[in-house]
Amino acid sequence: MSTEVRVPTLGESVTEATVATWFKKPGDPVAADEMLCELETDKVTVEVPAPAAGTLGEIVAGEGETVGVDALLATISEGQASGAGDSAPAKSQDSAASKGDAPDSDGSKGTTDVMVPTLGESVTEATVSTWFKKVGDSVAQDETLCELETDKVSVEVPAPTAGILSEILAGEGDTVQAGGKLAVLSGSAGGTTEPSSASAASAEPAQAASGGGDIEDAPSAKKAMAEAGLSRDQVQGTGKDGRIMKEDVSKAVAAASTAPAVSSAPAAPVQPPRGPVSADDAAREERVRMTRLRQTIARRLKDAQNTAAILTTYNEVDMTEVMALRNAYKDDFYKKHGVKLGFMSFFTKACCHALREVPEVNAEIDGTDIVYKNFVHMGIAAGTPQGLVVPVIRDADSMSFAEIEKAIAEKGARARDGKLSMAEMQGGTFTISNGGVYGSLMSSPILNPPQSGILGMHKIQDRPMVVNGQIVARPMMYLALSYDHRIVDGKGAVTFLVRVKEALEDPRRLLMDL
Template sequence: MTTEVRVPTLGESVTEATVATWFKKPGDAVSADEMLCELETDKVTVEVPAPASGTMAEIVAKEGETVGVDALLATINEGESAGETPSAAPSSATAEAKPAAGDSGSIDVMVPTLGESVTEATVSTWFKSVGDSVSADEMLCELETDKVSVEVPAPSAGVLTEILAKEGDTVKADGKLAVMSGGADGAVEPAKRPATGDGETNGDQYTTPPAGRDAKDVEDAPSAKKAMAEAGLSPNQVQGSGRDGRVMKEDVARAAAAASAAPAVSAAPAAAARAPVSADDAAREERVKMTRLRQTIAKRLKDSQNTAAMLTTYNEVDMTEVMALRSEYKEEFLKKHGVKLGFMSFFTKACCHALKEVPEVNAEIDGTDIVYKNFVHMGIAAGTPTGLVVPVIRDADQMSFAAIEKAIAEKGARARDGKLSMAEMQGGTFTISNGGVYGSLMSSPILNPPQSGILGMHKIQQRPMIVNGEIVARPMMYLALSYDHRIVDGKGAVTFLVRVKDALEDPRRLLMDL
């Protein structure tokens, strides 16, 4: 029986890839899930596993060829071993590729899927040490990406025999983190590491390339060779991050960027230098490396300022009616829906109504096009111990007050625990940020690209207001709308804020869709 090996799904918006390396050749025995080849896209490197055990029959797409999604890469004669007929018994190579139940063997601990567009992570914490016994699905370590934290469970029970990526190391998606050994019967044996050309064990071959280029018989990615030629770089100037130190296209890009940045840094060192610090002050300082999340927050906020024509307009809202309605029904609401009635559901509803009237605030710029969203995926900014994250409530315009409150509570708890997935923080069309919970009276929120609007809520404070000719104390809140002036005019921004103000000062309008 012949089994086809096809190009797997490469990710959103990725339609083609380049065949970088074949690890098998026609006639080789392969076992199910064994890596056959490696594909390279403009974003990530994808390994293609064998769909079944058997013998490699034909390689259709050669190294360096460009293939589309679901294209045929190769064929496997299922059930055959190299040099034998289909009816023959499997060869020892095929039988030993995956340890049988009860047999001890080495088990690789790999970096799990990190999410769309995320290609690397930092090892933040190891919960186990070399020699520790672990059970299946027990947490081994925690990885930190620029967006979320990812826990890595043990693929099976056994003993942790080797840690390849130490705390603080940066690892690639699908990279190897550690090696375990053991079996279902509890037997344990030291993990066997692949040998180098001189017969010595090379424990770092998956994380650090050999010192000399001649020390490894590894072919660099075809796209990397082309990129090196175009950049005028020699192979010894590029450090590979692929399997066995193999140079990938992104490695060349990093090396080229470093080479071009070096003269600029040396030409103006004073621009990046710290202010002079006395020895006494230096002894009292503490230097802590920025987390990947904090680095990404800093980069995205600065990119937002550099890209968008950002402007902020303000208004204020009298919260009397919302507070009265909330006070009157909060106990019944909690009893029926099992969640407290907060202010965020009122603001979310008010923004959804306003976005229908001023759709450009719910749009984004894509090149020379304006993309209007006929739905509202509401981002709710949440502060966590590690930084600000923005979980997204999808189709908030179709949800009830109770559904919104439940979603906000659930997303907020997951954010604080660092359990949000990538998918839960992508695709937002508008954002609400509540600085009032920290006591902020007024601020100018920064856009969350590619969104064109963000609403800032602030502290509710009693202030003297003139109502029907009399001075009375009212619970007032300042509202701030930051918007991209390239797409939203001043009239639209002011109209949006006025509609939000009207809805909150007369909440009955929300129920009647006015």
């Protein structure tokens, strides 16, 4: 019996990849979830695990070949690998892997492997942030053992079965791959542990980490280095075990091209070196490593500034009518829908209305094409203890006020708890950021790529305004629209913001589609 090894989902809008490296050759024994090969796309590097234990048969796509999603890569003859056991355990393990837990049980030794669960689309690695149990602790089935941190979300890892935590293979701060082994459980819920081969279990990862030979760089990287005239020691590899990938070569070429611009100064790090710090000041400092989420936020914000031509236009809106409408109906709204009527639903509706008139604000650039979206997937920026995240409310343009408020409340709560999935933060076409909840009076929001527009809300403040020749106090809010000037002209940006202002100052316009 043979099992097919196929190209996994490569990520949003990615349809093909290049086979970079095969870690196994035909005839080699493989274990379930063991890495077979590495694929390279224009965005990420994807490792392909073995779907079952057995012997690697035919390799259909060799190194350097381009393959599409779900294309056949190789075949595995099940049940022929030495020490792999019969096919039944392999099948059950594969089933567990599809659920994200991937426990590997060994009935003869009474041990169960705790594996890294599925981390989400296009996410291949995570950092172990916290272990809630230590070696020797008893654990119940589904009890949380540790928490992993990716560049998008936090993932809790439950115990696949009850037993004793006999070994931790990845400590806090270690980087682990999707499908990798985190720890070993032994014994049963009763607490009797068998003297499992902990040393043998740890020897296997150690041997794999040592490499046992030269590291094979990606074929595309070799070609790029040859074309650029770079040697291997001039490129810093970021792939598995320090393997050099194509994007590493591109970074090295870019660094070399900018080197003359810094005169004779040595190659400066990205962050300027710190100045002299006194011993007294150093003793009062605290150094904390940036989380992966914070690193990703920093990188994406800087990438947005480097890529897009960001410009911001401002206006102000009189919130009198919205506040009066909200105060008049908020109690009835809550009784009927079970959710509070806030300001975000008004702003979401107003933006959806304006985006229909100015569709370029809801579009994105793809190479030399402009992709117009005939729908609105609204991103609502939310501050969390871990950092800024942007859950997406899909098809917000077709939702009612109550549906919008419920979606915002539900996703906001899950964002604060770190429970958002990757899919819930992808695919947004426009974003609203409310800095007013923190007291911000004015700011220029940064785009959320590849989107072309983001609306910044701010604090509502009573200010003197001239109305019908009289100076009166009105609740005013400054609005800011940051947009990508490569695709949105000034006229379109100003028109969009004016339409939002008009809809909020006279909410009846939303009902009349004016």
